Amino acid sequence: MPLLARMITTPVVVDIRENALAGLRDLLADQRISTGGRVALAVGPRSGARIAADLAPSLRDADVYIVESGTVDAALTLAAQARGTSYDAIVGIGGGRVLDVTKFAAARLGLPMVAVATNLAHDGIGSPVSILDNDAGRGSYGVPAPIAVVVDLTVIRRAPARSIRAGIGEVVSNLSAIADWELARDLRGEAYDGLAVTLARTAAEAVLHHPGSVDDDGFLRVLAEGLVLSGIAMVVAGTSRPCSGACHEISHALDLLYAGRAGYHGEQVGVGAAFASTLWDDPESRERGRRIAECLARHGLPVAPEHLGFTLEEFAAAVVRAPETRPGRFTILEHRDLDKDAVMEAVRSYARNIGAG
Structure with a gap:
């Protein structure tokens, strides 16, 4: 009797717990996302930047890019900045705007994207959609879903x-x-x-x-x-x-x-x-x-x-x-x-x- 099934693309790992960020480097290596930690870190100008600084000792080969806004232009700028460097993945660290910009940029570059949420404002953490501002207002853009999702409850509690x-x-x-x-x-x-x-x-x-x-x-x-x-x-x-x-x-x-x-x-x-x-x-x-x-x-x-x-x-x-x-x-x-x-x-x-x- 044939076994009928369908293949569903889901994150290879979802890590929701206290101090999950401390294990980010190991997660990247264990899941073969980036064994050497050569990733681009896309962060917001406030909490994301602080978190990136905390991660610097364990991700010494990572480069940090600041995402200033949740626009299509910001996503294209991030893609342009990261293009030309041999990254294994892009890690978005922040709220919905940062994650949506990072997903869009990762799609442009053909790189896997890891979502590290610093708040729980919307379902963009694991979705195949980027909501970005454009010249006509705001639009929804289909993108690949994150390959991994990390939610550090210690960080979440510090969010408004x-x-x-x-x-x-x-x-x-x-x-x-x-x-x-x-x-x-x-x-x-x-x-x-x-x-x-x-x-x-x-x-x-x-x-x-x-x-x-x-x-x-x-x-x-x-x-x-x-x-x-x-x-x-x-x-x-x-x-x-x-x-x-x-x-x-x-x-x-x-x-x-x-x-x-x-x-x-x-x-x-x-x-x-x-x-x-x-x-x-x-x-x-x-x-x-x-x-x-x-x-x-x-x-x-x-x-x-x-x-x-x-x-x-x-x-x-x-x-x-x-x-x-x-x-x-x-x-x-x-x-x-x-x-x-x-x-x-x-x-x-x-x-x-x-x-x-």
Whole structure:
């Protein structure tokens, strides 16, 4: 009887623990990523640079490059700087911007990329996507997923609490994205991947139901694992579908319309997921939105547009604009196809129901 299987590209190692950075050189050598430590270290101007300095004694042959911004230009600059040197890999050390820039640059150079996360703000740690600013606003770029992921919980605890909490919104928004994907499957016949959904849903439910907080090491580990699982779900699906739906469309629209005012991506997609769930007619979807909103509130995350710094009118304008940010993607927003007045009423109703309008 034939054994039917599929090959899935995943990180060769995921190391989430206390003091994980101390073992980075051994990880690179043991996994044959770089036996001699000849790597490029891409770091942010603050915490990443300090970490690179700490690693210098064990990675003496590494070169350090500073990533100043999360733009396409920054990624191209990093690729140009590293080109011409025989590196075994590029190691990105920092938050989402640094990791996204490093993934893009690694793809340009054809080098494996190792992600070392210094906060847990979004699922870019293990995803095959780079979110980068460009001349038109902000875009999503497909790239190879990291070959290894390192999360040092000692370092994570030093990150701003707000940046860690933002990751909660990122992970629990998977539930809204999955519902959108199922809708597209049922109404449009879109290809759907049950394994990718299983990974994304498991990540979201684990974070949603964990009783701890960002002050709890156990919760931080579950959150980090959830972000990594979300990234692997996108690798499995070959698309961001299991983790990106109406919630992300709304967030992208906020970025485009109100450049310079947008907050953490995870905060925005969390509110987007809670709001989008109210556009469904069935009780199950309404309950999903309630659970997401309660989780956000419990962890001190924004729940209402005002908590993000936007008026109801501004948020409604973003909801109207949202479908344009991902042409061809079908979500509850495209299905309902509400006009401006209907969207405004839906936003007002949402704000009233959560006691913020």
